[in-house]
Amino acid sequence: MRSILLSLVVGVVFGVGLLLSGMTQPAKVVNFLDVLGNWDPSLGFVMGGAIAVHFLAYRLIPRLPAPLWAERWGLPTRRDIDTRLLVGAALFGAGWGLGGYCPGPALTSVVAGASSTLIFTGAMLAGMGGFAVWEAARARR
Amino acid sequence: MSPDFTPLLSTLGGALIGLSASAMLLLEGRVAGISGxxxxxxxxxxxxxxxxxxxxxxxxxxxxxxxxxxxxxxxxEIDRAPWMLVVAGLLVGIGTRLGNGCTSGHGVCGLSRMSPRSLASVLTFMAVGAVVAVAVGKLTGGAS
Structure with a gap:
C-alpha cells in the first residue's frame, strides 16, 4: 500500500513537471520542432533541467546494492543500435511533430477534455494496444 | 523567436521531471519511461x-x-484536423513501443545514463519531428 501511494506521488511530481514546463501545450512543442517558424526554444530547457537532475542521481543511486522496493536493478543493458530502434524513433518523431504530444503530456492532459487531446490519446493507446497484439501474434508463430 | 519562450518555468518543470525519474530509480530501480x-x-x-x-x-x-x-x-486545442490527430496518435503509440521509448525513457533517462541507443533514438525523433513540424508549418501557416 505504501509503495502504491508513493508511486502515485512520483507520478504527480512528473505530471506537475510536465504542466509547468509547457510540454502539455502542443503548440509550444510544435514551435520548438518547427525551427523555421515561430521558434520557441523552451523544450530544450525542459530537457536541460531534467537531465541536470537525473544525470547526478544516476551517478549516485545505482551505487546502492539494490533499489529500495525491488530485489535488483531493472535498468536497460542493451547498447546496440538496430533498425527497429531507429524506425520506431522515426515513427514517433513524425507523430510528435504532427500532433505536438508525446505520451506523458497526452495522458496528463486527457482529463482536461479538449477534443484534440481525446482523439490523439485514444489513437495513441490504440496504437500501443495494437502493437502488443501484433507482437504477441508474432511470438506465437 | 516565439514570444511564449519560458526558460525559467521550463527549466523548473524539467527539474521536477528529473526528480520524479530519480525517485523511480531509487524506489523501483527502473527507468521512468511513460510509453514503457x-x-x-x-x-x-x-x-x-x-x-x-x-x-x-x-x-x-x-x-x-x-x-x-x-x-x-x-x-x-491544437490546430490540426481530426484525421491528422488520429495519424499522429497512432504513430506515437506504435513508434514508441517499436523503438522502446519516448521523450522520457530515451530522452531524460537514456541521455542521463549516456546510453548510445537512447542518443540514436533522440537524434532520430528530434530530426524527424523537426522535418514534419517544419513541413506542416509551411503548409498550414504554423501552429497557432
Missing part, C-alpha cells in the same frame, strides 16, 4: 501492475489540478 509504463499494461504480469497504474493515476491527478488551476496549460 503504459505499454507494460497491455502485457500484464502479476505483481507488475499496481505501480504502473498508480504512477499513471498520478499523472492524471496532476492533469486534474492543471485543469482546475491553470486550464490554459492543459485544456488546449
Amino acid at each position: 509504463i503504459v505499454g507494460g499494461l497491455f502485457t500484464p504480469k502479476p505483481g507488475d501492475i499496481g505501480w504502473r497504474v498508480a504512477f499513471l493515476a498520478g499523472l492524471v491527478l496532476a492533469g486534474i489540478g492543471g485543469a482546475l488551476f491553470a486550464p490554459a496549460s492543459v485544456a488546449v
Whole structure:
C-alpha cells in the first residue's frame, strides 16, 4: 500500500513537471520542432533541467546494492543500435511533430477534455494496444 | 523567436521531471519511461501492475489540478484536423513501443545514463519531428 501511494506521488511530481514546463501545450512543442517558424526554444530547457537532475542521481543511486522496493536493478543493458530502434524513433518523431504530444503530456492532459487531446490519446493507446497484439501474434508463430 | 519562450518555468518543470525519474530509480530501480509504463499494461504480469497504474493515476491527478488551476496549460486545442490527430496518435503509440521509448525513457533517462541507443533514438525523433513540424508549418501557416 505504501509503495502504491508513493508511486502515485512520483507520478504527480512528473505530471506537475510536465504542466509547468509547457510540454502539455502542443503548440509550444510544435514551435520548438518547427525551427523555421515561430521558434520557441523552451523544450530544450525542459530537457536541460531534467537531465541536470537525473544525470547526478544516476551517478549516485545505482551505487546502492539494490533499489529500495525491488530485489535488483531493472535498468536497460542493451547498447546496440538496430533498425527497429531507429524506425520506431522515426515513427514517433513524425507523430510528435504532427500532433505536438508525446505520451506523458497526452495522458496528463486527457482529463482536461479538449477534443484534440481525446482523439490523439485514444489513437495513441490504440496504437500501443495494437502493437502488443501484433507482437504477441508474432511470438506465437 | 516565439514570444511564449519560458526558460525559467521550463527549466523548473524539467527539474521536477528529473526528480520524479530519480525517485523511480531509487524506489523501483527502473527507468521512468511513460510509453514503457503504459505499454507494460497491455502485457500484464502479476505483481507488475499496481505501480504502473498508480504512477499513471498520478499523472492524471496532476492533469486534474492543471485543469482546475491553470486550464490554459492543459485544456488546449491544437490546430490540426481530426484525421491528422488520429495519424499522429497512432504513430506515437506504435513508434514508441517499436523503438522502446519516448521523450522520457530515451530522452531524460537514456541521455542521463549516456546510453548510445537512447542518443540514436533522440537524434532520430528530434530530426524527424523537426522535418514534419517544419513541413506542416509551411503548409498550414504554423501552429497557432
